[in-house]
Every structure is written in C-alpha cells, then in structure tokens.
Amino acid sequence: MVDHPHLDLEEIVRDSFDEDELQQLLARLTELEPAELALALESMPLEQRLNCYLGLAVSDQIDALMSMRVDARENIFRQLDDQQLRTLVEEMDVDALLELLDELPTRLYDYACSRLDASQRRWLETALTYDEDQCGRYADHDLLIINKNARVRDAIRLFQNLPDDTEYQDTLFVIDRTGRYAGQIQASRLLGQATHLPVDLLIDHDAPVVEGELDLDQGSDIVSRSGYTALAVVDSDGKLLGRLSIGEALENVRRSLESQFMHTAGLDEEEDLFAPIMISAKRRALWLGINLLTAFLAAWTIGLFEATLQQVVALAVLMPIVASMGGIAGSQTLTLMIRGLALEQITEQTYMALLRKEMGVAALNGVLWSVVIAIITYFWFGDWLIGGIIGAAIVINIVIAAVSGVYIPRWLDKLNIDPALSGSVILTTVTDVVGFFAFLGLGSLFLLA
C-alpha cells in the first residue's frame, strides 16, 4: 500500500521559485496521475506553468496536455518553439494526435501523421470522418482486441502483456474476421476457464454498444449508466472503431456540466484561470456587449415614462425591485428547465404539467412577496396607491417570468442554441422590460393627475 495523499495544490503552486525549488516541484509533479498533473499545471500562472511543463519528460508532457483544458493547453503551445513542438509530436500516438489536432500548426500535423504506422494512420483517418462532438471521433484506440476464433489462452496472454500504467483495461473486445464487433469479455470472466476454450463462448451479451455517430455526451451517459468499465464504439456497419471508457465518460460528464455552469456567465468551460489579459478581455467583451443591448432596451422602456418619473420620483426609486424580483424568480424556473433539458428529461408529454406547476409556484410567491413589498412601500412613501401598483407589477412580472423560464429554454433547445448560454440574457431582457413597463405603466395610469 503506497502513501498517496490527497493532491494538495497549495504545496505545489507558487508564484515564483528558484532552480532548487523547481527541481523539487518537478519531482512531485512526475508522481501525479495525468489528470492531477494537468490540474496542477492549470493552477499555475503562465510563467510557472511553462517552466514546469518544460521540465517534464515528453511522455508526461503529452499526457498532461491531453488532460488539460483547451485554453490552458493553447497558452503553453503559444510559447513553444518549432523544435520543441517537433519533439513533442514525434512521440504522439493516434489518440494524442486526435486530441491535440486543433492546436497544432498544419505542417507539424502532417509531420506527425507521417510518423504513425499504417494501422494507427487508419484509425486516424476513420476517426476524422466523424464530427468533433461524435463518439466516433473520440473513441480510444488503446484497447484489447481479440479475434472471435481465438482461445482463452490467447486472451490471457493479451492481459499479461499489458503495460502497468493502463487505465480501465479489464475488457476484451471481440471482433470477427472482417473487423465487425462481436461482443466484449471481462477479464474476470476468463478466470478458471479451460485455456483451449474459444473466446466467443464467453462473450457478455448484455453489454450495450455506442454508435460512432452518437453525440459524445449521450455516449458518455450510456457508458456511465451501463455499469461497464468500457463499451465498444462501432460504425454504421458494426465495425469496431475503438472504445469509450468510464474514465473518458466521467471526463465528458464533468466538462459538460462545467460548461453549463460557466455558460451562465457567458464563459466557456475551456477558459484558462490564468489566460493572458488581452485574450480574456477580448472574449468577455462580447458577452458584455450583448448584455449592454438588453440594458439599453430596459433603459428605453424606462425612457417611455420620463414624464411620469419626473412627477413621481418614488417610481424611479422602486423600479429596480420589480425588475429584480422577476429576474430572480424567472432564473429559478430557467435553471430547473436547463437541467431537465440537459438530462433529456423534459418531454412533449409532460411539458404542460411542468408549465402548470411553475405558474402555480410563481402565483403563490408572486402574491406573497407583492403583499410584503406593498406594505414596506406604504411605510416608506406613505402612499397605499404606490404600494398597490408595485404589488400588482410584481405579480405580473413573476408570473410572466415563470412562463418565460419554461418557454425560452425550450424554444432555444429546439433551435439548437444552448439555453445555459443565452437563456439568462433573454430572460433578463423579458423581466426587465415587462417589470419596468408594468410598474411605470400602472404608475402612469393611476398616479398622474
């Protein structure tokens, strides 16, 4: 039993260090699993990250790069010279090449391809016929394949020849003469079997397969819910393209949930914590610009009531409350919907039930809080009419927020637009405009002489 403490980045990440400290740090980094090493590098400011990266063995560099976020990886690539990149690609296998493809200059990519052997190049070409978000593109080619006619003793030999550091390699993938997938066998299934037995008698017929065309997120869900350590990825003719392991499934589940979270702020899950200021500013500027449009729309709505505001300044003081309550209530519905859509949990059949429920919740909370706000407003401004107006505006805004919270993501999803990214901007626009319009409109109707 080895002493393997919880990865503690406080001990690893420094702002600056001397040569001795760097050597100690490198010794610690090389002990880490690839995913841990990648996280440690991502946690470092750019200068330290590059220094540590350059001190690693080439095989560790490749492992780390493959596990890193795209942006963090690019921020390393950007600082490597041609010779360093060349040394790197020389050691890449087909899986590394597929993962790092987009960050490599074209000439290096060609060079890397020329160094692959024929079977690896075939994997590469097949994988590239699939889209970036399809399982066929990211099927792992590091897998144990055995012919249907082989015997148990051949299977055992395959396992015995496995290198020590392989991950989730307890599965044997069986193919027929033409390369079509015939089933999988767990290592434990081979235990105690006669060595001359043909392997196809041991095939596990319950194991699902993953179609190459399937979306990577869906494929990952299948693997993660199947209870198997790895599943075969096959093309439309049933040919084995590679495997999707539980490790990769977990990584994909993690990325897709992280992207949901990051998208709520208009960020990408690949965003590097220590991205260069210019790059980061440029990327975020767009999101600020889009939100500025909605803010101007809200301001324009307020501008319609300038005359009213001039006469009843209390309306100007209170109006952010109406917009804010609608925004908060709407984002609760929106968030629940986004999760449900991501899990493909919301169907046409239950859609109306969901709308009824969310409207019911909105009506209850709308009435509750509008009474509270009306009372506070009365004590603040000494005017029951203003209290009544803000209460009514809040009920209207919260109920419309609930309807929007249900419909906007649904509608975005149908248009294949990510609701986690655009949903909140659109929802806020609706709740701002409706909130200001209802409140100032009612105010104009009832408060102007």
Add this chain to the structure above:
Amino acid sequence: MVDHPHLDLEEIVRDSFDEDELQQLLARLTELEPAELALALESMPLEQRLNCYLGLAVSDQIDALMSMRVDARENIFRQLDDQQLRTLVEEMDVDALLELLDELPTRLYDYACSRLDASQRRWLETALTYDEDQCGRYADHDLLIINKNARVRDAIRLFQNLPDDTEYQDTLFVIDRTGRYAGQIQASRLLGQATHLPVDLLIDHDAPVVEGELDLDQGSDIVSRSGYTALAVVDSDGKLLGRLSIGEALENVRRSLESQFMHTAGLDEEEDLFAPIMISAKRRALWLGINLLTAFLAAWTIGLFEATLQQVVALAVLMPIVASMGGIAGSQTLTLMIRGLALEQITEQTYMALLRKEMGVAALNGVLWSVVIAIITYFWFGDWLIGGIIGAAIVINIVIAAVSGVYIPRWLDKLNIDPALSGSVILTTVTDVVGFFAFLGLGSLFLLA
C-alpha cells in the same frame, strides 16, 4: 450483442395512460439500468411516477430509489402507506438502508435494522460513525474481500460466484487477519497465475486508498483521477470500511457540479422537477426574500438621490445600465473563481496574480464599454456631461465588480459558505449599490445647478 438503444424518455414519459399502456411501460422500465430507471421516474409527473413505481418489483424499487434525487424519492415515500414501506425495507441491504435512512420513519428504520444479519449490522454501525459528507459513510459494502493468506484459486472462486448484474467488480480487496486493508488486486492480474500462489504476492502496490474521514467530493476526485475502477476506503486504523467505485465517484462528481449550477439560482441539486407546488413555492420563497433585501438596499441607494432624479430624469432612465454592466462583469470573475475554488485550484500563492489579471481584464473592458456607452448616451440625450458621467461610473463599477468577484467567493470559502449559492447575491448587492451610488453621486456633483 444486444440491441440497447439510447434511453429515449419521449417514448416512456406520458401525462396519462390506460392499464394496457402501463403494462407496456413497466415492461420497458424493467429493462433499464438502475440509473436510467431512476431518471425515467424522475421525469414523470407525480401521479404517473407513483403508478410506475408501484408496478415495479421490490428489488427494482430499491435500486431506483437509491439512484434518485432525494426530493424525487421523498415525493414517492410521502405517498406510500405503512405496509408498502414495510415490504420495501424488508428487502433492503445495508447500502440501501444507509442511502435511504433519512427518508424512513424511525420505527421502520429499527425494523429494517432488526432484519440485517450480524455482519451487515456491523457495517451499518461503523458507517454511521461518519458524517453525511464523509467517504466512510458512503463506502459501498458490496465488494470482494479476501484474506492475505488465501491462494489464487480462492480468489478465482470469489469472482466465479459473483452474481451477473454486479457493477465494477473487477477488484479484489485483500485484508489481514485483523481486518486491516493490505492492498487490492485486479481480476486480470490473476489470469495465468498458478492456482496455489498466495494472493498477497499479486497485490498492486500503486493503488491509492481513501481515508474514511475524507470529504466525499475529495474521495470521488481521487477515485476518478486514479485510473482504478474502485479504491478501498479505510478507517484511521487502516481497517477496510468498504469501497468507493468509479460509478459512485461519477455520480458524486455529477451531483457536486449540478449543485454548483443549481445553486446559482438558489436551488438545490436534489430539487424534483415535478415537486408539489406548495413545497416548491415554500423553498423558493426564501431565495426571493433574500434577494428582496438586496433589491431594497439598491432602492434605498437610489432614494438618497431623489432630488437629483427629479431634476435630471435622464439619470433614472440610464441608471439600470450602470448596475447591469457591473453585475455581468462581476459575475464572470465570480464564476471563474467558483470553479477554481471547487477544483481547489486557487492557492494563497497565486491569489494576487489572479487579482491582477481580473483587474486588468476589467480595466480594459471597462474603458472600452464606457466609451461606447458615453457616445450612445450623447446621441440619446444630446449632453456630453451625462455621457462622461455614465462612462466614469461604469469604469468604477466594473473594476470594483472584478475585485468583488475575486474577494467575495474567497471570503465565503474561508467561512465555509458555498460561494455558488451566496456569491451572486452578495456580488449583485455590491454592483447595484456601487453602480447607483457612483452614477447618481457623480450626477449630483456635476449636473445640479
């Protein structure tokens, strides 16, 4: 190779159905993996959910309940009578009991305990000495344990006696006479070994262990990054408490990322899509109330400048823009920080580097957008002074938003408050108050006669 299509809830979930349809539906449901079955039940409105649940075999009911969200599960429990609950707990093993503990009435819990055998009851008692968020509490007791002195042939027999539907059971956990964990062995390692060989010669000494006291999230990260299918969970004396498998690790990673996302809207990851209206309204009311406080604080800030607003109504029209730009910019920094903190990626050493970067990004975007807004404002109101004032207020607000975005989550994290839940409320309060104060304050200084 079995035909196992992607789980399609559109085909399963209905708003209503007759007896024939229910039987067909049940036939489909029983084919699903437990995680899929749980998701299908969660996707159904309460009435359909209960009907389907009641049609399942007791063992499927338990499997589904264990994989369901707490709220969705409670909404089933709430509708079961005592006899139904009793039948259910009679079939529960120690892991089911530990998972469903909180939802069971005490007397049923005692009844369930009385039906466990001695060894299961010992597991239960040990697990209950750990907190709800510790690995020792959720260690899985369905694992293959072998004595150090056993031979390969004994190990092989263990694997051969495994039931068919076990998940991630390719690992053997070795203990000594006193129950202390001695190491683990993969099934594939046993292949081709002489059957009389003592198993302790085959132990994999690289496999990490998970301490029982460790936080479940951290334990799940260790498992997910280790490359192993399951790791041993041990107590402080090194005694084996159970295992943490990659399947459970994935489920925990999923829940913890989902909670991050749901918390941004003040929701819980356990929230049931079809929760009863009253329950859902009550839970969300609190969040609306907290946000109302911050909205009133913003309104109060505006109220300080009533006199100014009365004279320059353009300020009332434009003020939401200042608050909104600060809020958006701040939430980008906040979101990046929350992710970094969740990954334990942000350390004391790199904290200042991060602050400098975020302030740099804010300064760039602040200047860019304040110029744009100043120009638009000039064309709208024909007054350069108002343009200058809104520009200055936006630069101030965006830079303060960045500083708050870095400091607020850091400070909440130190106080052990979840920044994903409270961060955005506090940040919005800051950007609202600062935005209104800066804009209306500058307006009062420069625009009043």
